[in-house]
Amino acid sequence: MTKQHSNPFILALKARNLTVEIHHHSAYQIVLSNDTPFNSTINGTLYECIHGFLIKPHVNHFCVAEGGTLNVLNIEPYSTVGLKLASRFKGDEDHNVFQSPAETNLFFQTSKESLDVNLVVEAMLSRLPSIAYDERVTAIVEYIKENYFQSDITPQTFADLVFLSPSRLASLFKKQTGSSLSKYLLWTRLRQAIYLTLSDKNRSLTDIAYDTGFYDLPQFNKYMYEMFGMPPKALKLNSDLIEVY
Numbered sequence: 416m417t418k419q420h421s422n423p424f425i426l427a428l429k430a431r432n433l434t435v436e437i438h439h440h441s442a443y444q445i446v447l448s449n450d451t452p453f454n455s456t457i458n459g460t461l462y463e464c465i466h467g468f469l470i471k472p473h474v475n476h477f478c479v480a481e482g483g484t485l486n487v488l489n490i491e492p493y494s495t496v497g498l499k500l501a502s503r504f505k506g507d508e509d510h511n512v513f514q515s516p517a518e519t520n521l522f523f524q525t526s527k528e529s530l531d532v533n534l535v536v537e538a539m540l541s542r543l544p545s546i547a548y549d550e551r552v553t554a555i556v557e558y559i560k561e562n563y564f565q566s567d568i569t570p571q572t573f574a575d576l577v578f579l580s581p582s583r584l585a586s587l588f589k590k591q592t593g594s595s596l597s598k599y600l601l602w603t604r605l606r607q608a609i610y611l612t613l614s615d616k617n618r619s620l621t622d623i624a625y626d627t628g629f630y631d632l633p634q635f636n637k638y639m640y641e642m643f644g645m646p647p648k649a650l651k652l653n654s655d656l657i658e659v660y
Contacts, residue, residue, distance in 0.1 A: 424491030424594060426606055427532055428613075431484045437477040438644030442489040443500050445469050446478060447519060447530050453480035457510050466530065467513040469500065469522075474509050486532035489643055491602055494593045495543055551577035551584070552591050556599075563603045564628045570596065604628045605642060608635060612651050620647050 426442075429449065437456070446455070447467035454463045457476040462468070470476060472492050478485065490497050503522075504511070513519040516530055524542075525534045548556075555573050562568065570581040573596055577584060588596050608627040611618060624635035636646045643650070 424494035424599075424602055425496060425536060426489045426602070426609065427536065428487045428489075428609070429484060429532070430480070430487055437475055439473045439475050440489070440644040441472045441492065441641055442643070443469070443472060443492055443497050445486075445488040445490070445535070447486045447488075447513075447532060447535065448480070449484035449486055449530060449532075451480075451483040453478060453483055453485065455479070455512075457512070462512050465512055465514055466516055467519050468510055469503070469513075470510040471501075471504065476510075486530070486535075488532065488536070491594055491598065493595075493598070496539055498593060499539070499543065548591055549587060551579065552588055555584070555588060555596070559600055559603050563600060563607060564626055566625075566628050566630055568600065568628070600628075601638060602642075605638060608639075608647070609650065612647050616651065620651070623647070 445467070448465075452464040452466055454461065455465060455468060455476060455478045456462070457468065457470060458474055468476075490500065492498075492501070511522065513522065516528055519525075519530060519535075520528045523535045523538050525531075525538045527534070554577055558573070558576055559568075570585065574581040574584050579587070585596055588594075588599070592599065594602075604627045608623050608629070611623045611627065612620065620635065621632045624630075624632045627635075629635040629638070636648075639645065639647045639650070
């Protein structure tokens, strides 16, 4: 058994001068102002001069932050962090809006009054229990980390690696991480694809798709839109995203 925090499944991006069209995605999303307040419309309601928000998956929204910088965190819904965030909503709530830095810090219980995204991530992870990972789960995580770019990975690939049936391994992995094997693999590929998209603007999106394990650019487009509400071309050209954590 290996003691560690459950994989947080957090993709964090920093965006400057961000304006996106109305969209939704399958991740929980936290958006925080890094400097100046911004405007956002969530489920048809306009919120002006806010400092941040947290929304559930599949909630329609868009942001306008002209001249400012936003930190955007996308979190896998069934990860340990995602399930923890789900418990923070009351009743039929599908979003929380933060009108000031103090409200943001109170909600996330950060160590000091700051909108530093690293402090928010640290605060969320600090309240997660340490889990004794089964060695077979650890082996699968390491395999995905080193081989995510191979497009021919199947459930049987993982099963053969740890000498378990695909169904038994799927159950064990889901129980310990909160995510399915396929979703874990997808998030690993997307995280690397986003990094390549933003760190090498001259590289073609088709090459990036192939190099990170997607069958082709249409498949990469499909999953990017489902997860983040925008295709990789918009991420690359329109959002002016400047950093990936």
